[in-house]
Amino acid sequence: MKVLFTKTAIILLGAGAMLSSCSKHQQSEKTGMAYNDKTNGGYERFRQTHPSPGPGLIPIEGGTFVVGGSADQDVTYDYNNVRRRVTIPSFYMDETEVANQDWLDYLHWISITYPQDRELYYNALPDTLVWRKPLSYNEPYVDNYLRHPAFQDYPVVGVTWDQAQDYCQWRTDRTNENILRERGNLVAWKDLGGTGKGKNATPAPANKEPFNTDVYLNGQIRGAGVDGKKMLPDLSPNAKPAAGANGKGGGKSVRPVRLEDGILKQGYRLPSEAEWEYAALALIGNTQFENIDDGKVYPWNGLGVRSAKRSTRGMILANFKRGAGDNAGVGGYLNDKADITAPVRGFPPNDFGLYNMAGNVNEWVQDTYRQTSFEEFDDFNPFRGNEFTNKRLADATKGLYAKDKYGRPIKDPSKSNKKMKYSELVAMQQAQGTGGTDPNAAPGATVPGAAPSTTASAAPGAKNDLAGKPYNADYRGYNDTVNTVLYGKTTLVNDHSKVYKGGSWNDMAFWLNPATRRFMNEDDASAEVGFRCAMTLVGAPEIHPEGKPHYSIKKPKPYKATR
Structure with a gap:
């Protein structure tokens, strides 16, 4: 059952939309004051929305499941996978692994934005030497795998956990910048360099710094050559009118987009280990009325690794190593159609619509590795690896x-x-x-x-x-x-040890089980490890409300002043 888009709860959010409309009759339930009225102070109530996923993502409806529950053996004797029932909130996840073309887009942006910063570009390059083996002729992959167009839809490898973090931040900023420029809240792409003459002129921006979502939301990306032609109206009585046609005041008061507008996307990030395992299992396809009909060992049903469908019967369902020396099958009938990695949509998706959640490449997750994580973390949205931070203020009085x-x-x-x-x-x-x-x-x-x-x-x-x-x-x-x-002498585990999951083109079938887990240093890379991104889903967790009962939500009674 492939999820193509997010559907909102018609009853729940339909009522919310009526309450949150921009009608002049809209008023506060607690004070009776009208919203969106500039004459009384400009209190704003924003339209209630259930945001759609960012580009490349599909919604994953959360719920309870047994983390580690699909593991049926422990051939490595790690004892690191104790079964534990937890709840995963709904979230968004990349439909596919991040591909070589996606990473080349990232490198291209760096090269045109910071053409003189060779260090930044070098640090963003994947380690293509992960293909180099002393007793294997893999040298052609060193030069070709990342850049040759034949591999453009293959998963990027040689990427460290740290590099994946930087890519997620870059992807967040580029997605939000594109949204704002397409909407006209920032200067359009075609006008960035300054265009036109006279009153229709668009000056080049004085500040050449790249767009950053946090800095923009803090009101620090404004000014000539930055503000778009379709800025949002500012209802605050303290707002200063924009410059009119004569260059002086007299224009409408406008403002940048705020978080409350629901326009910008939440940040891209790596999925947590629990989110990744939940999404890989995709038990939603085996669930009716809160009853799970059958468990899974792999992201597909059944105990085997071959397709049972008539048209594809007997074909391998993932890209993995069937046995020692067997990475592709027999010449003339290559069963999994791959010798190293395969295209990111090369095998059937699971019931959430996610491709290659087993095999092809292992995938980095956000968690820091500990053997006893499953015994210790919280049972709601479990995660290990929090590093809480504050944004440093350059000017505390102005909040900059x-x-x-x-x-x-x-x-x-x-x-x-x-x-x-x-x-x-x-x-x-x-x-x-x-x-x-x-x-x-x-x-x-x-x-x-x-x-x-x-x-x-x-x-x-x-x-x-x-x-x-x-x-x-x-x-x-x-x-x-x-x-x-x-570290490195008596143990390989510290706060820089990060989890990866899923099995790869060079792994046996045991590692295709979503509950299996391994770790690697955050600054290490491998030809067998890639990643995909996730994003937090805000608001109601139900993705598919159709055909399900709901409580009706009544509108509040409007307040009428009495004498």
Whole structure:
């Protein structure tokens, strides 16, 4: 059952749309004041929406399932997959793995945006040397796999977990920028360089920094050559009129898009391990009235790896290694049609409509690896690897974000698990005014307003020593660690060990089970590991409301003042 698009709950959201319309009769339930009326202060109520997925994504309706439940054996004796019932909220997920063409788009953007920054481009390049083997002639793949058009719809490999993070941020910003330019909320693509003459002229933007979603939502991307021709009306009585035809005031008050408008997409990210496993199993195809008719060992039904359909009977359902030395099948009848990777839509999708959730390439997920994760994490939206941050302020009084040389907000480790008092926030900003290190600045350089650096490498016996192990307590737990001197000698597990799942073209069938899990350092890469992106779904979790009962939602009674 392939999911093609998100359908909204007609009853639930239909009522919400009536409540949230821009009618002049719309009013606050608690004060009786009219919304969207400039004469009373311009209180705004935005149209309630159930946003559609971003490009490339399809909706995954969440629910409860047993994480680790599809594992029927532990041939590696890792004991790292204890069964645990959890709930996964609805979310969006890439229909396919990120392909070579997608990564070439990313590299092209870097080359035209920062033509002189060879370091940035080099750091974004996948490690094509992952194909190089001392006793195998794979050298042609080193040069051809990423760039040759024959492989453009094959999954990108040689990408580290860190590089996948950077791609997700880039994809978020490019998607939102394109939405705003297509809508006219920012200058259109064709007018970016400045066009026209006289009153119809569009000047070139004074600020050449690339678009960043967080910075835009903070109101720091405005001005001539930036604002589009279809800016949204600003109903605030404090709004300043835009320049009129004579260059002076007199125009309409306008504003950029806000998060409350529901226009911009949530950020792309890697899926959590639990989300990935839930989406791969796709038990929705075996569910009726909350009853799961049959479990799964693979993303498809049955205990085997061959198709039972008449037209494709006997064909392998995924790209994997059937046995030692058998990566493709027999010449004249190549069963899985692949020797290394295969096109990202090369095999049938699962019941959520996701391709290659088993085989082809393993996929990075967001989680940090721990053997006991399944025993310890929360049972709602389980995840391990949170690193909470705050956006650094360049000006606390104006609320302006500090930016790095690429126009992105600088983020510092969060030191509190609750909202600080305003006096505490100002005091912290003043204390940070002495400067600190910017990871994107030149060596030894300091940035005004930078937060002091933190470290967990204190020597044993120091003040922050605990049981002979250095630590630096914080609310995130990220710095509560042991000395990493022995990392790689006695253990391969630390906070840089990230999970990957799914099995690859060079793996046996055991790894096709969605519950299996392995890990690798976040800065390592492999010819057998790629990734796909996910996105948080906001609002009602039900994807397919049709044919299901719902409670009716009544409109609130309008308030009428009485004498």
